């Protein structure tokens with residue numbers, strides 16, 4: 393530690409954690425065989441564990457959340473001041489930070505105008521799905537209620553969100569799911585052959601993948617489809633960036649069939665890809681946008697569903713209809729800590745030029761990974777947007793056969809031992825959790841990026857020779 397960190401009483405913490413905490417994403421064998429790692433403190437993009445070991449966090453708190461980095465006292469101070477003044481009030485009442493953050497957010501999202509507060513990415517997506525269903529009832533006799541989602545995309549953990557989930561690892565054993573959710577094909581050019589589109593690449597592939605969405609709409613009947621929900625860059629499903637032309641065609645299809653375009657910015661939102669929002673990289677105009685993780689960088693739980701005026705107005709009917717509103721509520725949507733933190737978070741991104749830094753450091757990260765691909769044949773593909781990058785590992789470049797999960801774990805484990813935390817995508821398609829994933833805080837410097845890829849280089853050499 394650098395001497396400035398807090399003295400912590402750690403006695404009994406590991407034992408208490410091991411005995412009583414049911415951690416996310418840990419196999420039961422893992423609970424039995426390994427001691428938990430307790431993260432005790434963080435500063436910048438470094439964290440320290442219970443043994444005082446320092447780690448460079450290249451995944452922003454495991455799940456791509458801590459965009460502005462750790463130890464931001466100004467966010468903590470803003471939360472404290474707000475909590476002392478007013479911690480909470482919900483229902484139809486507003487709050488000062490709620491109003492101010494909504495105004496700031498809308499400035500960054502031309503074309504959108506209304507912010508609906510809640511607590512998690514899953515909840516924000518659920519609310520968007522509910523809006524689509526209610527609009528179908530109010531405007532289309534219940535018919536235009538289907539929600540399309542994409543293979544390999546993820547929208548959250550609830551049964552509703554899993555019904556819109558394209559990742560088998562997340563969905564298996566949790567069915568039956570809600571009806572009215574329909575899958576469309578993914579858009580991973582590197583694996584076009586698996587879709588029978590092996591001879592297509594670049595824009596032609598993007599067009600084909602978007603056309604496949606239209607085919608599903610025509611099969612289902614356009615008058616039954618209310619919305620299309622997509623991640624701008626598929627995150628946990630493989631760090632999938634769409635080729636040129638994909639999004640333009642997707643937008644065109646939505647307009648043609650009067651289908652709401654819902655973009656899930658839970659990962660990409662608030663700077664992660666070098667723009668405020670991922671969709672802004674592609675010139676898309678969504679009707680609904682959901683966001684969570686980076687909104688307050690994990691300093692407080694806050695999520696938002698942002699819509700256009702047109703969507704807002706679809707809930708208006710005649711004045712004496714008691715049902716003419718979105719009949720939804722979120723208890724903790726009334727917490728003031730979230731928007732207070734989000735305001736500071738946004739100010740930090742602006743004052744420190746973190747969007748520009750994300751673009752520059754994202755380019756460096758991809759360049760470094762491409763250089764590693766020259767040296768390590770196991771890297772089959774490098775892709776990403778801003779500081780959300782992936783390197784897909786294959787046993788053989790020609791067949792693109794994925795490397796085993798055990799080998800991916802050996803690489804991430806080796807990096808961890810070196811003091812660099814990197815991630816890997818999940819089994820969205822069984823056997824294909826083979827993409828190393830990098831999403832450091834947006835404050836990463838060139839030295840930090842080189843340290844991350846240096847650790848990966850050493851790990852790949854040790855694991856694959």
Ligand code: PLP
Nearest residue numbers: 512513514546547548658659684
């Ligand atoms: N949407 C995407 C794209 C995500 O990656 C996630 C979580 O990782 C969610 C939604 C769900 O967010 P939360 O875990 O806050 O419910």
